[in-house]
Amino acid sequence: MNTPILSDIPASDLAILTIARQPVLDAKHSVVGYELFDRSIKRQDFTAASDAALLFNLLSSADSEVLSGHKLIFINCTHQTLAAGHLELIEPERVVLEIPPMPLDQSEPEDIETYRQILANVHQRGFKLAFDETVLTPAYSTWLTLASFIKLDVSRLEVAQLKAIVAQANQSTSAKLVAEKVETAEQFEHANTLGFHLFQGYWFAKPVLIKGQTIRPAQAVIIQLINLVRKQASTTEIEEVLKHDPTLSFNLLRFINSAGFGLSCEVTSFKHAVMILGLKKLFRWAALLMTSASVGASSPAVGSAAVVRGRLMELLAAELLSPEECDNAFVVGIFSLLDTMMGIPLAEALASISLPQTVTDALLYNKGLLAPFLQLTLACESADDTAFAETAMALQLTGDQVNWAHLQALAWAENMTR
Known part of the structure; x- marks a missing residue:
C-alpha cells in the first residue's frame, strides 16, 4: 500500500496548522502531560464546523513527544464541543478536557445544572475534567465532584487568594491542583509550598510550535465513502x-x-x-x-x-x-x-x-x-x-x-x- 504523502495532495487542498504544546510537570519537574493549543485560527473565526476540526487538528497533529508514552493531553474544550457528539470519536483515556465556566449571561442555576448533566455524561465516558477556581464557588458546587484537576493562574491571583483557594479545595475535593502561568522560581516555590500537585508556565518551558498541514477532501469522494x-x-x-x-x-x-x-x-x-x-x-x-x-x-x-x-x-x-x-x-x-x-x-x-x-x-x-x-x-x-x-x-x-x-x-x- 502506498501511504499518502503531502506531495500527492494539491496545494489548494492544504491549510497550514500551527499547534502549540506546553508541558505540565510535577514537583520534581517530570513531565506528566502536555496542554495543546491551536494557533492557526482566530477566536472570532470559529464556527460549529471548525469546533470539530479544532479538536481533531489538535489531537491528529501532535508530535511524537506528545504521542509517546502515556502522558496526559490537556485540551481547552468549549461547552459547544461537549454537547455536539464530536467526543464520541475520541478515546478518553489520556485526554483532559479543560472546561470554562458558563458565560455570564447564561449562568442561571438551571443552565448550570443542565451543563452539569452534559459534563457528567462526558465524565462517565472516561474523560478527565479540569476547571478553574470558579468550580469552588457555591453556584458550581454540583460540578465539583466531576473535577479531576483544578487549574489556578498564579500570576493573576494574590498570595492570600491562592492560600484560601487551596485550603478550600483540600477540604472539598480530591482534585489535583495545577498552578498555571508559573513564570518565576519564587512562584514555583510558593505554589509548591501551598500544596499544588502540578505546574505549568514559562519558567519551565514556553509553548513549542509544531507546524503542520491539514487537508480538505473533495465532497464527492466523501459522499462516495458515506454511500x-x-x-x-x-x-x-x-x-x-x-x-x-x-x-x-x-x-x-x-x-x-x-x-x-x-x-x-x-x-x-x-x-x-x-x-x-x-x-x-x-x-x-x-x-x-x-x-x-x-x-x-x-x-x-x-x-x-x-x-x-x-x-x-x-x-x-x-x-x-x-x-x-x-x-x-x-x-x-x-x-x-x-x-x-x-x-x-x-x-x-x-x-x-x-x-x-x-x-x-x-x-x-x-x-x-x-x-x-x-x-x-x-x-x-x-x-x-x-x-x-x-x-x-x-x-x-x-x-x-x-x-x-x-x-x-x-x-x-x-x-x-x-
Whole structure:
C-alpha cells in the first residue's frame, strides 16, 4: 500500500496548522502531560464546523513527544464541543478536557445544572475534567465532584487568594491542583509550598510550535465513502475508495493514529483503520469531514446549521425510535442543507448517495417516519411557536424534552463567533 504523502495532495487542498504544546510537570519537574493549543485560527473565526476540526487538528497533529508514552493531553474544550457528539470519536483515556465556566449571561442555576448533566455524561465516558477556581464557588458546587484537576493562574491571583483557594479545595475535593502561568522560581516555590500537585508556565518551558498541514477532501469522494458505509459495504470496497483519494486517506490515517484515539501501535493499513474504527464511527467521521469540506463553498453558518440539525434530530428520535432510526435521523438533519452546501438541487445531490427510504422520504417528500422530527427541528430553528407546539404534540414530546435536546444541540454553537 502506498501511504499518502503531502506531495500527492494539491496545494489548494492544504491549510497550514500551527499547534502549540506546553508541558505540565510535577514537583520534581517530570513531565506528566502536555496542554495543546491551536494557533492557526482566530477566536472570532470559529464556527460549529471548525469546533470539530479544532479538536481533531489538535489531537491528529501532535508530535511524537506528545504521542509517546502515556502522558496526559490537556485540551481547552468549549461547552459547544461537549454537547455536539464530536467526543464520541475520541478515546478518553489520556485526554483532559479543560472546561470554562458558563458565560455570564447564561449562568442561571438551571443552565448550570443542565451543563452539569452534559459534563457528567462526558465524565462517565472516561474523560478527565479540569476547571478553574470558579468550580469552588457555591453556584458550581454540583460540578465539583466531576473535577479531576483544578487549574489556578498564579500570576493573576494574590498570595492570600491562592492560600484560601487551596485550603478550600483540600477540604472539598480530591482534585489535583495545577498552578498555571508559573513564570518565576519564587512562584514555583510558593505554589509548591501551598500544596499544588502540578505546574505549568514559562519558567519551565514556553509553548513549542509544531507546524503542520491539514487537508480538505473533495465532497464527492466523501459522499462516495458515506454511500458505501450506509450500504454496509465490505472493508475491501471502502479500502479502494481510500486508496484512490490521498486527501481522504491522509485524514483517516492521521486521525486513527492521533493521540486522542489512544492506540498502542501505529496503523498504516487502510483496511486495519476501517476495521478499528467501525462503520458507525466511520460514518460520523465522514459526515463531519464533509461539513468542514463545504465551508469554502458556502457560508460557515450553513455547515454549522447542518450539524446542529443532525444532532438535534438524533436526540429527539432517541426518545421514540430504534437506534438504527436515530442514526437515520442524524443523516436527515445533516443532509437537509446539502443543496445549499453543494450548490445544486437537493434531489440531485441525494441521487448520488445510497440512503434508507425513511431518509429520502423525509428530505425530498416531507413524509414518513422521520419527517415530523425534521419539521420539529426546523420549528426550533425558526422559533415558530405554533409549528413547535403542533409537531411536539404529534410526536408526544413535551416542551421540556424538546428544549433539553435543543439546548444540547445548540450549546456547542453558542458564542462561537463572539
